[in-house]
Amino acid sequence: MSVSSRYKKNIKALYIVHPTMFIKTLLILFKPIISFKFGRKINYVSYLSELEAVVKSEQLITPARVREYDNKLRASLKPSAQPPLSPLHSPPLPNQVFGVPLALLSQRNPDGDQVPQVMRDTIGFLSAQGLDIEGIFRRSANVTLVRDVQLRYNSGEAVNFTEMEDIHLAAVILKTFLRELPEPLLTFQLYNDVVNFSCTASLDNQAASMKTLVESLPEENATSLRYLVTFLAQVSANSEVNKMTNSNLAVVFGPNLLWGRDNAMSLSAIGPINNFTRILLDQQHLVFT
Ligand SMILES: *[C@@H]1O[C@H](CO)[C@@H](O)[C@H](O)[C@H]1NC(C)=O
Ligand SMILES: *[C@@H]1O[C@H](CO)[C@@H](O)[C@H](O)[C@H]1NC(C)=O
Ligand SMILES: *[C@@H]1O[C@H](CO)[C@@H](O)[C@H](O)[C@H]1NC(C)=O
Ligand SMILES: *[C@@H]1O[C@H](CO)[C@@H](O)[C@H](O)[C@H]1NC(C)=O
Ligand SMILES: CC(=O)N[C@H]1CO[C@H](CO)[C@@H](O)[C@@H]1O
Numbered sequence: 001m002s003v004s005s006r007y008k009k010n011i012k013a014l015y016i017v018h019p020t021m022f023i024k025t026l027l028i029l030f031k032p033i034i035s036f037k038f039g040r041k042i043n044y045v046s047y048l049s050e051l052e053a054v055v056k057s058e059q060l061i062t063p064a065r066v067r068e069y070d071n072k073l074r075a076s077l078k079p080s081a082q083p084p085l086s087p088l089h090s091p092p093l094p095n096q097v098f099g100v101p102l103a104l105l106s107q108r109n110p111d112g113d114q115v116p117q118v119m120r121d122t123i124g125f126l127s128a129q130g131l132d133i134e135g136i137f138r139r140s141a142n143v144t145l146v147r148d149v150q151l152r153y154n155s156g157e158a159v160n161f162t163e164m165e166d167i168h169l170a171a172v173i174l175k176t177f178l179r180e181l182p183e184p185l186l187t188f189q190l191y192n193d194v195v196n197f198s199c200t201a202s203l204d205n206q207a208a209s210m211k212t213l214v215e216s217l218p219e220e221n222a223t224s225l226r227y228l229v230t231f232l233a234q235v236s237a238n239s240e241v242n243k244m245t246n247s248n249l250a251v252v253f254g255p256n257l258l259w260g261r262d263n264a265m266s267l268s269a270i271g272p273i274n275n276f277t278r279i280l281l282d283q284q285h286l287v288f289t
Contacts, residue, residue, distance in 0.1 A: 095156030122174040125161035141172040178256040207286035250278035
């Protein structure tokens with residue numbers, strides 16, 4: 001008992017990769033026995049790459065089978081394996097919001113606003129009420145509610161997140177919107193430049209190189225990116241409370257900002273993409289001037 005509790009105290013955080021429903025349920029059942037403080041140290045991550053953002057990968061001894069499983073899981077998931085709410089090959093519904101090009105959304109906006117309504121709604125709500133929520137953007141939301149909100153947007157209904165009072169729902173909707181764009185916000189065109197960014201840009205001109213890249217984006221993409229990144233900087237400015245530093249945010253948002261044309265997120269690209277995202281967040285005041 002004393003040995004085990006000393007061990008528990010020494011554990012800073014426990015990460016569970018590839019959590020199954022079974023393990024999550026087990027932990028919920030045992031939560032009253034596991035101390036509260038320890039319960040808070042348990043984190044779930046979906047992929048090894050998210051873990052590598054926290055622990056140096058050389059320090060991890062990962063069995064080959066686990067790596068294989070991780071590759072399989074990732075290949076099956078990114079990003080086309082989302083529930084077929086946004087049929088890619090049939091024409092969009094008249095008011096469809098998820099899975100349609102940004103240009104179409106801004107065309108539809110009456111006041112010519114280039115930032116899509118979903119982004120305005122979620123970010124507006126989250127910057128008012130989400131900044132001090134621990135683990136914002138890390139947690140999942142009720143799948144039924146997520147689908148419900150997507151359906152409401154896609155059928156042209158207004159959605160009021162303040163009324164629903166659900167921070168994680170709004171956070172998941174924002175991520176889902178970005179991930180379901182037919183082309184990522186950072187565009188396929190910039191894929192190579194982004195993946196190669198760390199090799200090509202020297203440390204002292206990172207911000208300038210990034211500024212050039214961002215300025216080469218189509219206007220509505222650049223405007224929406226700026227809107228998002230400015231908000232994420234607000235989130236990490238509160239990382240003392242919400243625990244979401246720029247690196248943590250980059251791990252969550254990188255894969256929603258850019259993926260390859262073949263849809264499968266290659267393991268070797270995800271590190272550089274997340275790195276790029278972190279630098280973008282770090283340097284946002286210089287990039288967007
Ligand atoms: C998810 O939301 C639906 C609709 O409000 C509710 O019926 C269901 O119980 C919720 N599921 C969970 C796991 O909370
Ligand atoms: C959303 O709901 C809140 C709380 O009910 C209300 O105060 C606010 O005016 C609503 N916003 C809109 C745009 O309807
Ligand atoms: C990155 O740059 C190297 C050397 O310039 C090149 O061979 C490689 O194809 C590039 N990779 C991508 C993904 O663009
Ligand atoms: C991420 O960037 C750091 C420097 O900021 C570099 O040392 C590291 O190799 C990069 N990692 C990847 C996967 O590109
Ligand atoms: C005008 C334009 O090219 N906009 C692009 C912005 O990015 C989206 C994907 O997010 C592309 O589909 C658009 O073509």
